[in-house]
Amino acid sequence: MRAFIFTLVCVLMSVCKVHSQTNVLEIPIDVKLKNATLEELLLKIESVSDVKFNYVASLLPPNKQKYVFKKVPLAILLSQVLKPHQLTYTLMFGNSIVFSPIQTSRKVGVFSGYVSDVNTGEKLINAFVIDLMTLQSTYTNEDGYYSLSLKEDSIKLMVAYVGYENQYKSVIWSKNQKIDFKLKGNFELDNQRISAYYPVDMKFKSDEFVIHSSTLKKIPMMFGESDVLKSLQLLPGVIAGNDGTIGLNVRGGGNEHNLFLLDDVPIYNPSHIYGFFSIFNSDVVKQVKLLKGGNSARYGGRLSSVIDIRTIDGNKERLKTQLSIGVLSSKISVDGPIDKSKKTTLMFSARRSYLDLFTNLLNIANVFPTNSRYFFYDINAKISHQFSANHHVTISAYTGNDVSFINNEFSIKSPTQNLKEKDRQSIFWGNSLFSIRDYHLLHPKVSAWLNLAITNYEFGNGSEYQYEETKNNRIIENKFENRFVSNINDVITSYNVQYNVNSYLKIKSGLGFTRHTFARNIRSSTNAVNVPDFFESSIQFSFEYSAYSELQLQLRSNFDLNAGVYYAAFVTNNNVFNLPQPRLSINYEPFPKFYLHYAYQRTSQFLHLLTNYSVGLPLDLWLPSTNKALPEFSDLHSTGLKYSGVKGFEFGVESFAKKLYNVIDYKDQSSYLGSETNWEDKITIGNGMARGLEFMVEKTKGKTSGWISYTISKNTRQFNEINQGKPFLYKYDRRHQLSVLINHRFSSQIDCFLSWVYASGARITLPEEIYTVNNGISLSEVFVYGERNKYQMPANHRLDFSFNFKKNKKKYTRIFSAGVYNAYNRLNPFYVIPAFNVEGNRVFKAVSLFPVLPSVNYKIVF
Amino acid sequence: MKKVLYYSVILFFIGACQKEINFDLSDHQAKLVVNGHLYNDSLISIDLSISGQITQSVVQPYVNGVVELFDKDTNQLLTLNNDGNGRYFSSIYKTQANTIYFIKIKTNERIYWIREETPDTVFSEIKDSSRFFFQGNEAYFQLKLELNDKSILKNFYEIKVKRFYKEWNGIDSINKQEWVDINTQEFVLTESPTSRYSKKQLLFSDRFFNGQKINLNLGMFGLFNTPQQRTTHLQVYVSSLSLNAFNYYTSINEHLFFQNDPFTQPSQIIGNVPDAYGAITGRYLNVETIVFK
Known part of the structure; x- marks a missing residue:
């Protein structure tokens, strides 16, 4: 009978090579047998579950051994006990499992395909794909594609992804086989990381951290606006800038040393509202990846980190609309297929703040009458078209602006007099980008994509004045206009190829070219007599050429290596700068669940940022390297270990040492210019050094999950022309930083996020002396400043929390969120100024901006 | 509605406040401060004072100095009068345009030399x-x-x-x-x-x-x-x-x-x-x- 069943199974498997299995294999098994045969183990499992095993008894080994499994999924258990005996299994009829011998093929077969969401068709990036029999594994790439080269006849693929149910598929070997996975989202599942059950865990990448949109949207933030960049401030090694801002200082670097990529296109200023919010709309963000060391060789152009943000492609199954109303802004997002074949999808999202409507209300209410207005908006759009299973094209666009202006108007209308006066002062900045990504699967093992993109950052200010008066037939007219616009524009093209040679070796290579355009326009016109219009325009081009190649090599099942080199050449004003940048990353698992990691990277940056020290303010100017301001580069070594042997927990420790070369700063006591004229004379170049230890404990299972991260670091700079050549502490040398993030799931519909952050105070330069000067106009008191960053501001700490209530209605889902920012009203210092106290004595005062701020957000998805 | 707006804004601005904080400032070493003008065909006037620590609200004049004027060949032209309130001035002597002068300031601690050239006619x-x-x-x-x-x-x-x-x-x-x-x-x-x-x-x-x-x-x-x-x-x-x-x-x-x-x-x-x-x-x-x- 058993032989008959075995034969039947073989026939069935040959007819239907792919068989999807999910439920039974997920059952956690608790078994403890001190001295038992494999058959006894199977009988025991049958007794504690609904599973039935069918096998030929002679296939099983007679010897006895110890079996201890504690809540291990059945699929993993079977793979572990059967593999040593060259056996495999197949699930039949829901709960019947049949054993058969493994037959190793002589040839290698390529198993590849896409991993996507079953409901939306959205491709899932970095999904973990593993063959449970051979334990060979891989991750899906940015297009949700994976490829594994396997020899054995019986292949059991499993795919895991954060917030989704695992999916299993048994496959019979063939030369090339395309196996797509469509995963089902499950909010009951742990949404932080993939569990630590699997024999080959998520590969240990302590330098890399991924936050998925499901987590991102719930982390409590100021005004209830979920913010990509502020979420990253909760991670180890990432030091926040000023309280409430989006500043990221990663492992000793400055905010200007981060490469912000939106769908592979660089963003120069990712800030709204003077650096308090980021431009990334969380409704369309699919995934955020932070790379703070051991970067892939495909990334270049910045010293410290890569913040790789991917947006959704659009729902492939149905049209989905999201409406969201918050305290600060409202959003609308639409995505879905736009043709019947569902090959073309569209994503569109728009967001606008209503601070200006708020100030209008203040005017109406006569509370704080003001003529000033401020608003920002951003629009994301994407069209994806699937030409074939192996070819798709994505066109993305983003535009966003911040506009602040003051309008004054005055008019008189009478029979004898007609007067009109208008005055407008404005400041504006914004990014816009457009990109085309053409992805080809040239072969199951070879994928290639071409990127064409334009990115533009513009900052400007202007003033207009108009006066018209008609009185007693006499016309008086005055008019003048000034406008200053500075922008940086990049035209980017790159071609990338990934070749999965086999399951142990992957090769990635690419070429890139960028044309940077730095432009500045000043226009001044007036109708005054003898005053000609003034127009000045300057434009400068720089060219950046890059090439990279990297190998991802799995030398043993517990040892892998990633080595590569990024080469870049920068051509500007007849100067050529070039620098090869080697990258290396090694991961080793000496004991089960215990991982060691080492990484080295050299990175360079050809663009300098002249900043006024407030993170993200629009007056920042990007400028190319010159003979005086040489390209910046850095060397980073990081080592780490991780332990995931305690169920539901992960522990990580990482150390880093980073040396920065040719970083720029203003010379001692020289001020921010606001113009690039003679900027080279105002700055000096020097070196920086940062060292630190990062700790992280993460709870990944259960209703309560989250992490605690702690960083202790020291960050110094040294310039010949600053501080008499002596090293000094960097402004954001926050020696200690602690973040706690807790997520508790009360039910599938209600959850709560709580975060608490503590950071040592930022460094500050203070005036120490005062004296009086006479400039021929008046006597004035002036300050003499002490050593650079000699003093420290008080520490920052803050508690935020939010509750999210989700309810599925017949035709729509509504999500209501309520939260509190800075719950115990800590007055974190934003800056320090000298001022007089009530007794008339000069003292220092710390100015805080954000007290306790409650917020609500209401969202409808249909 | 007006009240809600009013209290929301008041709450925000009350919270966003200034708070006095103390820093352990470095020991202060006072320095001489010189403010002087050499105008064409004008009497000379030079003010001397002492720099103070930032928390001091009053800057002290320096009254014990001696200020002398020299020509480009370091021939002494005159010693300025001291009004006892930190001002040193000439009663009769007027500086000329397009001329190099040296000024010597003698304090209790040390001597300072300053070179200045008056500009040409405008x-x-x-x-x-x-x-x-x-x-x-x-x-x-x-x-x-x-x-x-x-x-x-x-x-x-x-x-x-x-x-x-x-x-x-x-x-x-x-x-x-x-x-x-x-x-x-x-x-x-x-x-x-x-x-x-x-x-x-x-x-x-x-x-x-x-x-x-x-x-x-x-x-x-x-x-x-x-x-x-x-x-x-x-x-x-x-x-x-x-x-x-x-x-x-x-x-x-x-x-x-x-x-x-x-x-x-x-x-x-x-x-x-x-x-x-x-x-x-x-x-x-x-x-x-x-x-x-």
Whole structure:
């Protein structure tokens, strides 16, 4: 009978090579047998579950051994006990499992395909794909594609992804086989990381951290606006800038040393509202990846980190609309297929703040009458078209602006007099980008994509004045206009190829070219007599050429290596700068669940940022390297270990040492210019050094999950022309930083996020002396400043929390969120100024901006 | 609704407040501060004081100094009088244009030497002036100034305008004066980023009109539009400055411009007194008066 069943199974498997299995294999098994045969183990499992095993008894080994499994999924258990005996299994009829011998093929077969969401068709990036029999594994790439080269006849693929149910598929070997996975989202599942059950865990990448949109949207933030960049401030090694801002200082670097990529296109200023919010709309963000060391060789152009943000492609199954109303802004997002074949999808999202409507209300209410207005908006759009299973094209666009202006108007209308006066002062900045990504699967093992993109950052200010008066037939007219616009524009093209040679070796290579355009326009016109219009325009081009190649090599099942080199050449004003940048990353698992990691990277940056020290303010100017301001580069070594042997927990420790070369700063006591004229004379170049230890404990299972991260670091700079050549502490040398993030799931519909952050105070330069000067106009008191960053501001700490209530209605889902920012009203210092106290004595005062701020957000998805 | 808005805003601004904090400041070592002017055909006046710790609100004058003037060959010309309040002055002796002077300042601790060269004569003339109406009132005043840069050497200039006016307090009129803001679109006056630091004191170099004549249009708002005030006359101060004076005034204006901006690196005041603060600066001053009837 058993032989008959075995034969039947073989026939069935040959007819239907792919068989999807999910439920039974997920059952956690608790078994403890001190001295038992494999058959006894199977009988025991049958007794504690609904599973039935069918096998030929002679296939099983007679010897006895110890079996201890504690809540291990059945699929993993079977793979572990059967593999040593060259056996495999197949699930039949829901709960019947049949054993058969493994037959190793002589040839290698390529198993590849896409991993996507079953409901939306959205491709899932970095999904973990593993063959449970051979334990060979891989991750899906940015297009949700994976490829594994396997020899054995019986292949059991499993795919895991954060917030989704695992999916299993048994496959019979063939030369090339395309196996797509469509995963089902499950909010009951742990949404932080993939569990630590699997024999080959998520590969240990302590330098890399991924936050998925499901987590991102719930982390409590100021005004209830979920913010990509502020979420990253909760991670180890990432030091926040000023309280409430989006500043990221990663492992000793400055905010200007981060490469912000939106769908592979660089963003120069990712800030709204003077650096308090980021431009990334969380409704369309699919995934955020932070790379703070051991970067892939495909990334270049910045010293410290890569913040790789991917947006959704659009729902492939149905049209989905999201409406969201918050305290600060409202959003609308639409995505879905736009043709019947569902090959073309569209994503569109728009967001606008209503601070200006708020100030209008203040005017109406006569509370704080003001003529000033401020608003920002951003629009994301994407069209994806699937030409074939192996070819798709994505066109993305983003535009966003911040506009602040003051309008004054005055008019008189009478029979004898007609007067009109208008005055407008404005400041504006914004990014816009457009990109085309053409992805080809040239072969199951070879994928290639071409990127064409334009990115533009513009900052400007202007003033207009108009006066018209008609009185007693006499016309008086005055008019003048000034406008200053500075922008940086990049035209980017790159071609990338990934070749999965086999399951142990992957090769990635690419070429890139960028044309940077730095432009500045000043226009001044007036109708005054003898005053000609003034127009000045300057434009400068720089060219950046890059090439990279990297190998991802799995030398043993517990040892892998990633080595590569990024080469870049920068051509500007007849100067050529070039620098090869080697990258290396090694991961080793000496004991089960215990991982060691080492990484080295050299990175360079050809663009300098002249900043006024407030993170993200629009007056920042990007400028190319010159003979005086040489390209910046850095060397980073990081080592780490991780332990995931305690169920539901992960522990990580990482150390880093980073040396920065040719970083720029203003010379001692020289001020921010606001113009690039003679900027080279105002700055000096020097070196920086940062060292630190990062700790992280993460709870990944259960209703309560989250992490605690702690960083202790020291960050110094040294310039010949600053501080008499002596090293000094960097402004954001926050020696200690602690973040706690807790997520508790009360039910599938209600959850709560709580975060608490503590950071040592930022460094500050203070005036120490005062004296009086006479400039021929008046006597004035002036300050003499002490050593650079000699003093420290008080520490920052803050508690935020939010509750999210989700309810599925017949035709729509509504999500209501309520939260509190800075719950115990800590007055974190934003800056320090000298001022007089009530007794008339000069003292220092710390100015805080954000007290306790409650917020609500209401969202409808249909 | 009004109340909700009102209390929301009040809550926000009450919370966003200033809090006094203490820093353990370094020990203070007082330095000499020098403020002196060498005008053409004018008496000399030099103020000496001592720098104080930032938390001190009063700056102390230095009264025990001895200040002597020397010519370019270090022949002593005179010893300045000490008024006992930190001011050192000449009673009769007047400095001349285009001359090198050395000033020796002797304090209880040490001796300071300062070198300063007074600049050459300035050639300027008001060519035209006109008054504009604004909201029915006379409010905008524009003047055209001709500046003749005769020397091919690098020269530095300063333009200031002082307004003299009568103010009625109901019964009496009081004579008052003030430096006024000067509005201009002139390229030579606005091309440098430092030009935005002060509207009352326009500082510029001759790099765009070296050795040439130039006409400059200058405008002033708000001279006439207060019913309680009446402008009687304007004085237009045009000076040629020494390099030391130009650097000193520019850096002071820059420092004051950024002094309350917590996000900028503090700017340094460029003096010409080694190991001390301040400067002794030379200028050639030309004053013209415009009388309003």
